[in-house]
Amino acid sequence: MAGANMKAIKSRIKSVESTMSITKAMELVASSKLRRAKMQEETVKPYYRMLADTISDIIRTTGEKNTFIRETDESAPACYLVIAGDRGLAGGYNNNLFRLVKERIHDGDCVIPVGKKSVDHYARQPYEVLTTDFPLAASVGIPESHEIGDVICRNFEAGRIGRVFVVFTEFRSMLTQEPQILPLLPLDRDALNRTKADTDTQDTGTPKILSPDTIYEPTPEAVLSAIIPQYVSGMIYGAVCEAAASEFAARRTAMNAANKNADEMISALTLKYNRARQTMITQEITEIIAGSDAL
Amino acid sequence: MALEGFELKIVTPDGAEVSAEVKSVLVRTTAGDVGILKNHTNYVATIDYGLVKITYPDGTQRGACCMNGFVSVDKTQTRIIATTFEFADEIDLERAQRSKESAEARLAETGLSEDERALAESRLKRAKNRIRVYELNH
Numbered sequence: 001m002a003g004a005n006m007k008a009i010k011s012r013i014k015s016v017e018s019t020m021s022i023t024k025a026m027e028l029v030a031s032s033k034l035r036r037a038k039m040q041e042e043t044v045k046p047y048y049r050m051l052a053d054t055i056s057d058i059i060r061t062t063g064e065k066n067t068f069i070r071e072t073d074e075s076a077p078a079c080y081l082v083i084a085g086d087r088g089l090a091g092g093y094n095n096n097l098f099r100l101v102k103e104r105i106h107d108g109d110c111v112i113p114v115g116k117k118s119v120d121h122y123a124r125q126p127y128e129v130l131t132t133d134f135p136l137a138a139s140v141g142i143p144e145s146h147e148i149g150d151v152i153c154r155n156f157e158a159g160r161i162g163r164v165f166v167v168f169t170e171f172r173s174m175l176t177q178e179p180q181i182l183p184l185l186p187l188d189r190d191a192l193n194r195t196k197a198d199t200d201t202q203d204t205g206t207p208k209i210l211s212p213d214t215i216y217e218p219t220p221e222a223v224l225s226a227i228i229p230q231y232v233s234g235m236i237y238g239a240v241c242e243a244a245a246s247e248f249a250a251r252r253t254a255m256n257a258a259n260k261n262a263d264e265m266i267s268a269l270t271l272k273y274n275r276a277r278q279t280m281i282t283q284e285i286t287e288i289i290a291g292s293d294a295l
Numbered sequence: 296m297a298l299e300g301f302e303l304k305i306v307t308p309d310g311a312e313v314s315a316e317v318k319s320v321l322v323r324t325t326a327g328d329v330g331i332l333k334n335h336t337n338y339v340a341t342i343d344y345g346l347v348k349i350t351y352p353d354g355t356q357r358g359a360c361c362m363n364g365f366v367s368v369d370k371t372q373t374r375i376i377a378t379t380f381e382f383a384d385e386i387d388l389e390r391a392q393r394s395k396e397s398a399e400a401r402l403a404e405t406g407l408s409e410d411e412r413a414l415a416e417s418r419l420k421r422a423k424n425r426i427r428v429y430e431l432n433h
Contacts, residue, residue: 214369
């Protein structure tokens with residue numbers, strides 16, 4: 001019966017509309033949070049870029065070797081610091097990250113999840129979780145980054161883990177965010193030389209050569225053991241800020257698409273509703289005419 | 296040429312603080328004060344609760360407090376990377392004093408765990424350093 005059909009369409013339109021008001025609100029919230037997160041990401045970027053550059057320069061010129069500065073042992077257990085979001089509804093933001101880790105992770109490796117989605121995900125995986133002290137990515141600031149760095153450095157020094165990777169989503173632009181795996185430890189001189197040579201030749205055409213006679217005060221060991229934890233936590237903080245900006249950008253894009261879909265659905269349903277209404281009116285007229293003819 | 300400028304860059308997680316041509320920079324590292332001029336040899340040192348004094352090519356000076364970081368000098372530039380870097384004229388003296396008092400009060404309490412004590416001590420040191428830098432530059 002056309003009447004019942006109309007009622008069904010009407011309630012369907014209503015439900016789509018109410019979903020749309022939620023996605024609209026979420027888009028607005030994501031936009032305003034994105035603005036703040038992007039500003040933060042822009043302030044932090046020069047810091048961790050320079051931190052990485054400086055450390056790489058120092059490592060490449062020092063003759064020192066310690067727990068942190070050595071060749072990468074590919075067979076050593078790896079630790080993945082997975083920085084995901086606290087909430088879903090952000091398109092593929094969380095899942096892209098988990099998929100990337102899945103391609104790389106092996107049995108015996110461990111994970112430090114940051115963010116609610118990450119903590120939940122790795123609770124269901126067969127990999128050891130080193131700590132679940134950071135269930136809220138949004139509340140990770142500088143002090144928390146130091147704590148995470150502490151956990152990593154302690155486990156690394158104890159030999160529990162031999163390689164550390166930071167997995168986060170890089171903020172390329174408002175529309176593109178790329179999941180990344182960044183090797184953090186150990187600081188491998190040869191690997192650093194290779195990547196540095198690449199960027200140097202791109203910039204200037206010739207690799208930069210640094211003189212090895214650097215003065216360390218008080219001693220090379222003391223300096224390196226003080227700055228490496230700083231490097232680790234600084235890089236973590238940078239990655240967290242990148243990830244936050246990416247999350248909001250991804251959510252905004254996803255919600256924008258949801259709004260568009262809802263709009264399309266509503267107009268298709270309205271068309272269907274009007275058609276049903278017209279059919280019903282036509283039918284009623286036909287019935288009346290047929291009735292009056294019979295008299 | 297006696298004193299030309301060189302490139303100094305200071306960054307913190309709160310954003311790039313300094314990127315300028317300077318004549319000299321004085322840094323209090325864990326190993327003592329170091330003055331850096333142009334053509335300084337390659338040098339790396341750590342800073343815990345230190346101060347930095349920058350002299351610009353026109354002779355003006357600016358003091359700052361700088362905490363938890365390191366200084367790295369190479370042929371092309373001098374870099375200071377720290378958790379905190381505040382110019383003396385940006386230091387909120389009242390806030391530092393309040394923080395110092397509350398940290399002192401906390402340390403006077405009994406039954407603190409080792410972590411809590413370390414936290415309060417580092418807060419006290421940071422506040423004291425801010426106050427000292429402020430007083431040196433006013």
